[in-house]
Amino acid sequence: MVERYQRVDRAVVSAVAEMYATGTSTRKVQRIVEKLGISRLSKDQVSTIAKGLDADVAELMGRDLADARTPYLWLDATYVKCRRDGRVASTAVVTAIGCDEGGWRRVLGLSVVDTESYDSWLGFLRRIKGRGVHGVQLVTSDAHKGLVNAVEEVFQGASWQRCAVHLMRDCMREAGSRQLKKRVGRIMSPAFRAKDAATARAMYHVACDMLRDCCPKAADVAEGAEPDALAYLAFPPSHWKRLRTNNVQERANREIKRRSRVVQVFPSERSLERLVGAVMCELDEQWSESRYFAYGKIQELCDEKRKKEPEGAGRPAADLAEAARKMTIASLELAEKVDAA
16 A cells, blocks of 8 residues: 555655654644554564665665766755654754756755754765766855855865845845835845846846945845855856756755655654655656756856856946946836835
8 A cells, every 4th residue: 555655655654654663653643644544553564664765765865976067056954853862853954956967957965964064064065076976166055154165175166156045035134124124125136137247246236235225234244245146147147047046955845844744753863864865856756857957058058158258348337337226226116016006
């Protein structure tokens, strides 16, 4: 009966089964497994359910990654409650997703760690690199200091892109009222929608100036983050939308949360790793059916002409700044009209 479930469903059953075996199940979990047709599980049944899953996860986490360069890398962590050393603790699950030179997304690794620290990220990234990840040009993540330092040490020469969505949230957090938070977000967002690098930088500068007038603390955050927030501009424009944010990781994390919410508290780190691994196995299989970047677009990375072309050639700085201001104001006015409607 269990075999006809998908891999992730079996991982949930495995975690629940371990709860039964250790006497830590909850009434809610019990109701869920009863709907699956499971009323009693032995240790042998737990082992049987887990065996196939562990093999799949081990294959995903141990496969050779040296067959193709991985120019783009996305990193993130999500937190799940897990029983450790006899107590329930919030546990970090770190994951790495890459896009190879053929435009295909791949799960590169996952790990359950005590906390999201420099040491844990350093060990995790070294293991990924040891399995053959090479040619990394851009790493996108949030601004966790330990993560950024580990990226700089392991993938020397790669640029770091601070997730634009996380940056806007950080700036909005500096605002007091709800209305001011909304305005801060609306001031910043147009800069990340610009169609060329010169305009994007000009609009970012305009946004910082406007934030200085309404929320100086948010302006300080934005100004300090400029080089990393706009790192994606050094890459082909057709790639920008998928490079400037960590959305690919956010979607994976939502799926992990959706599945882990059923279990609530995992009975062990092993059961947590098994479920997260099952989720990532499913995603990896889905991604193998279509490219993240079309082959023609991913080949734009090798376009030497694009790299040599000066940004904003033939456009006076004053005209560019004025155009950027008008576009930002127009975006604000449109948002206000939508609110009014």
